[in-house]
Amino acid sequence: MKSLAAAAFLVLLLGRAAPAIAGEELVLIVSAHSDVDQLDSPLVRRLFLGLTVTQHGTRLRPVLNEADPKIKDLFLQNIVSMSDSTYDRYVLRLTLLQGRTQPPVYKSSAVLVNAVAADPTVVGYVWAKDVARDVRVKVLRVVWHD
Amino acid sequence: MARLSASFARFVTLWVVAVHLVLLPALYFGVGYVIRKSHQELFVQHARTFARVLADEFEVGAALDSQAKTSDLLDLAIIHGEALHAEVVIGDHSIRSDLGSPDIKVVSRTDFGFEQGDDQVYFVVLPIQRPGRSAELRVGFDERPTQARIQLALNRMLLLLAAYLGTAIAVAAYLSNRLSRPIRRLQDVSRSIASGDYAQALQVSTGVRELHDLATDLEAMRRELVGVNDHLRREILEKEISEGRRDELQKQLRHRQRLETVGTLAGGIAHEFNNVLVPIILFTEAAMQDLPRDSASRGDLERVMASARRARNVVHKILTFSHVLGDTALAPTDLRSVVSESITLFSALAPPSIEIRSEIDAEVPLVRADTTLAGDVIVNLCTNAYQAMQGQNGVLTVGLKNSPPHVELWVTDTGNGMDQSTVDRIFEPFFTTRPVGQGTGLGLAVVHGIVESFGAAIAVETRPGAGTTFRILFPAIKDGPTIKDDGRAEGTAPSN
Numbered sequence: 089m090k091s092l093a094a095a096a097f098l099v100l101l102l103g104r105a106a107p108a109i110a111g112e113e114l115v116l117i118v119s120a121h122s123d124v125d126q127l128d129s130p131l132v133r134r135l136f137l138g139l140t141v142t143q144h145g146t147r148l149r150p151v152l153n154e155a156d157p158k159i160k161d162l163f164l165q166n167i168v169s170m171s172d173s174t175y176d177r178y179v180l181r182l183t184l185l186q187g188r189t190q191p192p193v194y195k196s197s198a199v200l201v202n203a204v205a206a207d208p209t210v211v212g213y214v215w216a217k218d219v220a221r222d223v224r225v226k227v228l229r230v231v232w233h234d
Numbered sequence: 235m236a237r238l239s240a241s242f243a244r245f246v247t248l249w250v251v252a253v254h255l256v257l258l259p260a261l262y263f264g265v266g267y268v269i270r271k272s273h274q275e276l277f278v279q280h281a282r283t284f285a286r287v288l289a290d291e292f293e294v295g296a297a298l299d300s301q302a303k304t305s306d307l308l309d310l311a312i313i314h315g316e317a318l319h320a321e322v323v324i325g326d327h328s329i330r331s332d333l334g335s336p337d338i339k340v341v342s343r344t345d346f347g348f349e350q351g352d353d354q355v356y357f358v359v360l361p362i363q364r365p366g367r368s369a370e371l372r373v374g375f376d377e378r379p380t381q382a383r384i385q386l387a388l389n390r391m392l393l394l395l396a397a398y399l400g401t402a403i404a405v406a407a408y409l410s411n412r413l414s415r416p417i418r419r420l421q422d423v424s425r426s427i428a429s430g431d432y433a434q435a436l437q438v439s440t441g442v443r444e445l446h447d448l449a450t451d452l453e454a455m456r457r458e459l460v461g462v463n464d465h466l467r468r469e470i471l472e473k474e475i476s477e478g479r480r481d482e483l484q485k486q487l488r489h490r491q492r493l494e495t496v497g498t499l500a501g502g503i504a505h506e507f508n509n510v511l512v513p514i515i516l517f518t519e520a521a522m523q524d525l526p527r528d529s530a531s532r533g534d535l536e537r538v539m540a541s542a543r544r545a546r547n548v549v550h551k552i553l554t555f556s557h558v559l560g561d562t563a564l565a566p567t568d569l570r571s572v573v574s575e576s577i578t579l580f581s582a583l584a585p586p587s588i589e590i591r592s593e594i595d596a597e598v599p600l601v602r603a604d605t606t607l608a609g610d611v612i613v614n615l616c617t618n619a620y621q622a623m624q625g626q627n628g629v630l631t632v633g634l635k636n637s638p639p640h641v642e643l644w645v646t647d648t649g650n651g652m653d654q655s656t657v658d659r660i661f662e663p664f665f666t667t668r669p670v671g672q673g674t675g676l677g678l679a680v681v682h683g684i685v686e687s688f689g690a691a692i693a694v695e696t697r698p699g700a701g702t703t704f705r706i707l708f709p710a711i712k713d714g715p716t717i718k719d720d721g722r723a724e725g726t727a728p729s730n
Contacts, residue, residue, distance in 0.1 A: 128363070129293050133286070161346035166360055169286030171279040229363050234343055 112234040113216035114162050115227045117201070122208035124148065127228050135211060136167050136191070138182045151212040152193045153200050163213065166232045201225060242417060246410035247403060254402055258395050266388050273384045274348040277356070281375040284315040285358035289371045292322065292362045298369060304329045311373060318355055319374030324367065334374070341372045354378050416440040420449060432460045493661055493682065500663050504552035511549065515542045551676045552663060554607075554683050564688065566600040566711055567608060569641060573634050576612035584630075588620055593633040601641050601708035607684045614677045615645040615704050621668065622649030622702055640707040647703075651696045660694065 116132060118124050123144040127135070135141040136150045153159050168175055182188045194200035197218045204212045205224035219225050288311055297303040308320035308331035319338045320331040338355060345357040355374040362369040416438035423434045436453040440446055522535045573594060581590050612632065619630045628648040635642050652660070652667075659665045661682040666675035685692045685706055696702035 129286075129360075130290050133290075158344075158346075165282055165346055165358060169282040169360075171275050171282065173275055174279050230361055232343075232359070232361065 111216075113230050114159065114166070114213055114232040115216045115219070116211065116213050116229050116231055117204055117219055117225045117227055118211050119205050119208040120224050120226050122226070124211070124228065127211070132211075132229075132231075133168055136163070137178065138188050138191070146209055148211050149207075149209050150191045151200055151203060151210055152191050153197060153213055154193055154195055155197045155200070155214075159213070159215070162232050167213065242414040243407065243410040246413075247407045250406035251399075251403055254399050258399055262388075262392065262395055265391055269387045269391070270384050273380050273387070277348055277375070277377070277380040280316075281356055281358055281373070284311070284317070284375075285360055285371065285373045288315070288320075288373065289360040289362055292369065292371060293364060298322070298324070298362065298364065298367075301329055305331065309333050315373070316375065316379070317373050318376040319357075319372070321372040322362070322369055323372065324369040335376075338374055341374065348380070349377060354381070413442065413445070416442070416445050416449065420445075420452060424452070427456055427459070432456065432463060489658070489661075493679075496662055497683070500552045504549040508546070508549045508553070511542055511546050515539065515546070518542065548674065548676070551674070551680050554680050564602045564604055567603040567605055568598075569601055569603070569608065569634055569643060569708065570594055570598050572603075572605055572608045573612060573632055573643065576609045576616070577632055579609075580613055580616045584616075584620060587627045588623065589627075589629045590616075591629060591631045593631060593635070595635040598634055598636050598641055599710035601688070601690075601710060603688045603690075603708065604684075607687070611681050611684050611706070612643070612645070614681045618677055618704075619645055619647035619649065619702070621673075622647050622651075624649065636710070637707070639710055639712070641710050643706045643708065645704045646701060648701045651698045651700045651702050652694075653698050657694055657696060661692075 116127065123146065127141075127143075131141055135148055136152075138150075141148045152163070164170055164172055164175055170178065179190055183190060192203070194203065194212075197214045200212050201214060201219055201222060201224070204210045205222070211228070213231055216227070216230075219227065288307065291307065292298045292304070297307045304322055308322065308329065311317045311320040312331050312333035317334070319334040319341070321334075321341070322329045338353075341359065342351055342353075342357045343359050345351060345355075348356060350356070354377045356377055357372065357374045360371045360373075362371055419438045420436060423436050426434050427436075436449055436456050438445065438449045440449070518535055518539050522532060522539070525532050525535070573592065577590060577592050584590060616630060616632065623630070629646075630648075631644075631646040633642075633644045633646070656667060660678050662675075663679040664675040665679075666673040681704075682692060688708060690706055690708045692704060692706045694702060694704050
């Protein structure tokens with residue numbers, strides 16, 4: 089009886105921990121007030137590569153999330169699909185040759201979520217768990233899932 | 235002090251090797267890092283871009299609606315994208331390219347870089363979202379070709395660096411040897427100079443300005459050293475000659491002073507003795523004239539007279555030695571006739587055991603001398619020679635030759651010779667090596683006095699058992715006539 093209770097406790101513990109690992113998702117978010125409901129992969133890529141993307145007459149503005157190294161790896165691989173140094177060179181070329189400003193970079197997901205929620209034209213990416221119950225933002229698509 | 239065990243060439247070579255052993259590994263790892271990162275960068279960039287293009291094709295195009303098209307697209311990924319695995323997962327089922335590796339069972343979703351994981355496959359997993367359906371593209375790229383290219387590049391670089399190291403060592407050895415060759419040449423010549431060989435010039439053939447300048451400076455120093463050395467050597471030689479000459483002159487001066495002292499003393503005594511002899515001889519002659527011829531005392535007086543005359547001869551010789559005879563009347567004299575007459579005179583008196591030879595030059599200048607005294611000199615020397623041969627068989631040679639600016643007269647015997655202590659005293663009056671009573675010891679003293687009065691010089695060459703030679707150098711009369719065999723004079727009249 090005691091061993092059964094211990095096993096049940098262990099399963100409960102693993103069950104609580106498992107979603108945090110196995111169910112990890114990186115999602116693309118915009119403000120709940122934004123008119124944007126959908127962005128396909130090429131548009132997302134263009135947006136985060138600094139090219140002009142408009143939806144319903146509104147120009148969208150990307151923000152970068154560097155809250156942890158994994159997010160940056162996923163951004164490079166799944167959003168812009170570039171290597172680290174290629175992306176850096178690309179951004180530098182945009183800045184120097186075309187005079188474009190680099191997208192704002194956030195070191196905290198919470199701050200980034202607030203910024204996205206406050207501006208309907210802003211598009212960002214965060215872990216799905218960080219916006220699971222946040223009604224101020226809406227998820228456009230899943231960029232990556234474990 | 236640093237150890238002096240390495241030559242210049244070895245030192246430079248070892249330093250080049252040491253520096254390269256430090257720098258080349260650093261260069262290898264540095265360049266290797268760049269090569270590795272570059273290849274990895276290219277690989278990741280290619281994989282991500284290719285997977286993205288493929289995912290966009292599935293998302294935007296119509297390939298996902300047909301399993302055959304999906305399969306074809308995945309095959310193209312294998313063929314053109316150098317992928318090892320290509321798969322699209324739609325709901326519960328997946329479409330996988332048959333061209334991919336069948337060994338891949340598990341796809342890593344967290345493969346974000348080159349050589350992550352142990353499977354040597356880089357996976358890119360991209361979601362495909364189309365209205366009403368979702369799918370997932372899984373592409374795996376083989377990391378091994380890139381790894382092989384990296385390794386190949388590293389190996390080539392290693393080979394290149396090894397070749398460079400070998401070339402650098404060879405060049406260093408060649409250059410250091412070429413540089414050290416003139417230095418060794420300088421070293422060899424410097425050692426030769428240090429060991430006393432100043433003849434070698436410090437010249438090296440080199441294109442290095444510093445070495446050339448160094449050799450030039452050292453050569454200038456060598457020349458200076460040679461000059462100073464020669465100067466010192468000459469000074470030392472001159473000093474030695476000067477000291478030798480001074481010693482000889484001092485010796486001659488001491489000898490002359492001794493002879494003068496003895497001569498002065500003997501001359502004084504002889505003069506006083508002569509004053510005593512004069513009345514003895516005069517009154518003895520007077521007494522003999524007064525005595526009848528048959529007087530018994532006449533014989534006694536004649537013996538007194540003979541002894542007095544012998545005493546006067548001795549006094550005369552002493553006075554001759556000590557130059558107290560007054561100024562000798564010197565006149566241009568033909569020594570050839572004097573020598574000939576003296577030899578004739580002496581030959582008559584000499585025993586047959588003595589062979590007398592004469593060596594007289596055909597032409598001899600006149601000298602300033604007194605004929606009678608010159609004859610006395612020759613006879614005295616011949617007598618001395620005869621006595622030196624002690625009655626044994628021997629050869630006596632009298633010679634006369636022209637030895638400008640002198641006329642040399644010599645008398646040589648084949649007698650027993652003399653030792654140095656005897657030679658030092660032979661011109662002293664009353665010095666004799668003969669037993670007491672057999673000689674007066676005045677012969678050579680008189681010779682010396684006469685020669686001095688002629689302004690000539692006398693020297694003796696002798697060695698025990700090797701005979702004796704007396705040489706007299708008469709100053710020849712300048713521009714005077716030369717007497718030939720026939721007695722005829724040639725040239726101008728004597729000037730002094």
